[in-house]
Amino acid sequence: MSALTNYRQLFLLPGAGRFFVPAALARLGVAMQSLAILWAVQGATGSFAIAGIATGAFAITEALLAPQVARFVDSHGQASVAVFQLPVFGLAAATLVVATSLHTPAWVWLMASAVAGVSCPQIGSLAAARWRHLTDGTAQISTALALEAAVNTVTFMVGPVLVTSLSATIHPAMGLVIATGLVVVFTASLVRCRESEPPRQARGPGLVLDARLLDRALLPFPALHLLLGIYFGGTTICLTAAALYLGVAPYAGLIGAAGGVGGLLAGFVYGASSHRIGTGPAMLLGSAGLFLFCFGLSQSHGLVPLVLLSTLAGACVSPIVVPAAVKLQEAAPASLYVQAITWTGSASALGTAIAAPLIGQLVDERSAQAGYLAITGVLSLLLIVTVLLARDRRLSPVP
Structure with a gap:
């Protein structure tokens, strides 16, 4: 009951209930x-190769240029940029x-996908900024960011299923129509909630990249x-x-x-x-748990260990991501x-893009267990980075 009380108190904050539902539905569209x-x-083409290139164009432009759009959001406000x-x-x-x-010719699809990637709203970043503004740095921020992680997990579990159902049973483009509608309609509804929108901030130094992002605290x-991202991209192939x-x-x-359900429960x-x-x-x-369970996957061959260890590994993700998000809001100025936040999302997408072909080749040449073993090596680096972030002293806030 006390756990439910912690979450219920979030929605007593002024404007929290009004922006939460539109943000969740808009994020479902992004996940699709x-x-x-x-x-x-x-x-339209019957080719997975062309479809993969179009999807890659969306992902690459989103990863590379979304942080530039986020800079305008910080300095001009969420509603002004969304217009x-x-x-x-x-x-x-x-x-x-x-x-x-x-x-039409393939270059038209590629250009449209690339522009969609650049202009796709970063709903998770917008929602997290609103929670930070409403909680004003109190202990409630941990609960709020855990809730955001749970919403993210649910939408990225439901979104692909919904796309597949719509596109396979009605029309191949129907999933795209519905996804786009969700993003446009509910992002517009989100940015209309002005009481929870963070105030505009002064633009930081640097022409293309805000120089403060290179601070060692960030x-x-x-x-x-x-x-x-390497873990997610690699384990999808291995599994x-x-x-x-x-x-x-x-x-x-x-x-x-x-594994997603395990992460969801752990996050709550x-x-x-x-x-x-x-x-x-x-x-x-x-x-440490993610490292150990992934190593276990590299040594096992049966169905029961695959299901059990995959679930346990998934449950270890939220205890990394949510506290890291709390530490990030402590270190980053408004x-x-x-x-x-957008840069962390881009880094995750980049990791997935790197891992998928490399781990895929390793799996083709050897086995899924070899792929899991390679990912375990990457997770040893994750342990080192986590130790740096988990030091007892608070990270010095970036000026």
Whole structure:
């Protein structure tokens, strides 16, 4: 009951309830976007190669240029940027739908996907900034960020299932239509909630990149998420390969979802009891557990160990991510916060993009266990970064 009370108190903050639901639904649209592009383009061309290139164009431009958009958000406000961002995103996605329906040249799809990636709103960053503003640095921020992590987990579990259902049963582009509608409509609703919007901040030094992002207090955070991105990208390949080898390939998604459920539950528990656990110990335990369970996956070959260890490894992610998010909001000033969060997301996406082909080649040449062993080596670096972030003293806030 006390745990539920902690979450209920969040929604007593002025404006919290009004922005939370639109933010969650907009994030569902974002979670659907990449796979929806894959379905739309593959349905039009019959080629997974072209569809993969279009999806890659979306992911790369989002990862590289979203932090630049986030800089405008910090200095001009969420609503002011959304006025320009949402029409561009909606037009790019609509162009992609029409282009696939009319079978236009491939470069039109690629350009539309790239523009959609640049202009796709970073809903997680916007919501986290609002929670930081409403909680004003109190202990409630841990609970709020745990709630955000839970929403993120749920949307990225439900989103792909929804896209597949819509695109497979109605029309290949239907998932993209629904995803785009969710993003545009509910982001517009989110930014209308002015009482929870953080105030505009002075623009930091640096022409392209805010120089303060290179401060040593902030650099460990994108490094942490880069390594976690490698873990996510690599384990997706390894789990699928292991399921295929064991003859249970149709259930690979369910096994992966079990890890997501484990992370969801762990995040809720941490959010409700963070005042008793502490950020440093939670991060260290989560990183050590992730290392050990991934190593266990590299040494096991049966279905039961695959399901059990995958679930336990998934449960270790939230005790790393949520405390890291708390530490990030302590270290980053308000004028840099949306940018700092967006950079961690870009680092995670980059890690996934790096891991997928490399681990895939290793799995092809050797085995899923070899892939898990390589990921375990990466997680040893994660332990080092976590130790740096989990030191007892508070990180010195960036000026």
